[in-house]
Amino acid sequence: MKLKHLKGMVATLAVTTVMAGAALAEDLRIAYTGYSTDNTFWIGVAKAAAAKADEMGIELIDLTASSPDAAAQKDAVDRAINMGVDGIIIGSVDNRAFDASLDNAKRKGIPVVAVDTGIDHEHVASLVQTDNLAAAGIAGDYIVDQIEGGTVLILGGSAGHQTGNARRDGVKTAAEAAGHEVIFQICDWQDACAYETTVNFLQSNSDITAIFSAWDPGALAAVSAATELGKLDDLVIVGFDGNPANLVSIEAGEQSATIKQDNTRMGAEAVTNLVGLIKGESVPAFTPIDGILITSDNVADFK
Template sequence: MKLTALKTMAATVALGVSMAGAAFAADLRIAYTGYSTDNTFWIGVAKAAAARADEMGVELLDLTASSPDAAAQKDAVDRAINMGVDGIIIGSVDNRAFDASLDSAKRKGIPVVAVDTGIEHDHVSSLVQTDNLAAATIAGGYIVDQLDAGTVLILGGSAGHQTGNARRDGVKNAAEAAGHEVIFQICDWQDACAYETTVNFLQSNPDIKAIFSAWDPGALAAVSAASELGKLEDLVIVGFDGNPANLVSIEAGEQAATIKQDNTRMGAEAVSNLIGLIKGESVPAFTPIDGILITSDNVAEFK
């Protein structure tokens, strides 16, 4: 009888703890603001974050702007703080824009997780990100393997952007170590700039034999520019993200390769880490996500 009573009591306690945890989760409201809603990669991050929040019984407010706008994103973070959300996930347009906002979040005890791009502030407790330097080093190694000689043109992101800098450095270091000249141009993640830069440099520098774009739509812009100039067959063009349109381009023999980011895992891990922080649990300060090199040899596996 005593054993049965103890078992019943244990089951009751366990049920109570489970119900309390569910209630705790159901009461949580978190905010997410990504780079934009018009970017394939970020659409995937947002969907994964929403799915993980739903799975955990947490309300997620997506405050992402329709296009990349650092000021609008800072306003979204400030709005989330004023709403009194329990936590915030930021996929930053400009990782230098949030100091005052994060100071405010710190004072109010609202934990913050960064996804894709690091934010240098002591209140950002967790970063979920592709290991950009390692992944770009793989891309750089691939480019080097394809070239006997020639210059490498790198189409970059924004000045001082942690993610863009890491992708630039991975390719730049690998190419220069192999004896190739490297030209780097900031494009602010803008496809039109990638197109115009490609046209200008291909016309003025016939020694360019490879182009690396730090984001996949920029690589497609480079493909278009090179194709219009009749120089596509002479170039190795590599992107970064693993977007569906780029996989089609690789399969068609236009773009040579891309680095796939696991945006689904990034969105899900960011939510899990944030909920852990809200609950007072220990979460990794850095959750690295491996990048995968996709070429014509394995593109069919990812379509």
């Protein structure tokens, strides 16, 4: 009888523990604010984060603005804090915009995870990100292997943006080490700027043999500009993200290559790390995710 009683107590305790864990998960509310809802890459991050939260029985509140807007994103973070969420994931438009908000989150004990772009604040306990410098280095090596000489034009993100700077530096280092001149132009992640910059430099500088865009839509803009000028066949054009439209362009022999980011893993890992922080667990301060070079040789594997 005592043995049966003991077994019953153990079973009851196990069920209680499982139920308590489930209740904890179900009671959690986390907020997510990404770069925008009109960007293919970020749509993928948001979907993956929502799917992981659903799998874990957690409520995820998506406060992402429809277009990139640093002020609106800061307001979203402030709203999340005022709502009393248990944690926040930020895929920042401007990683310098959150100091006061993050000070407030720290005071209220709301943990924060950054995804894709690092945020320089002591309260951001975890960053989930493509290893941008290493991945861009792969892109740079590919470019160097494809051209015999000439100048490399880099279409960049916004000034001071951690992700954009890493992508610039990876390509720039590889190209300069091989003896190529590099021209860098800030484009604020804007496709129109990528197009106009490409047109202007191709018309004024006949030495350009390769173009690297720090984001894939910018690479498509460069393809369009080069096509209109009749110079596409003379250029190597490489992007970064692995967006579906760019894979079509690579398959068609227009864009030369791209670096694929695993946005599905990024969204899922961000949620996992945030929940770990909420529960007081130890999580990695940095979760690096490898980039993958996609060219005409392997593009079919990713479509």
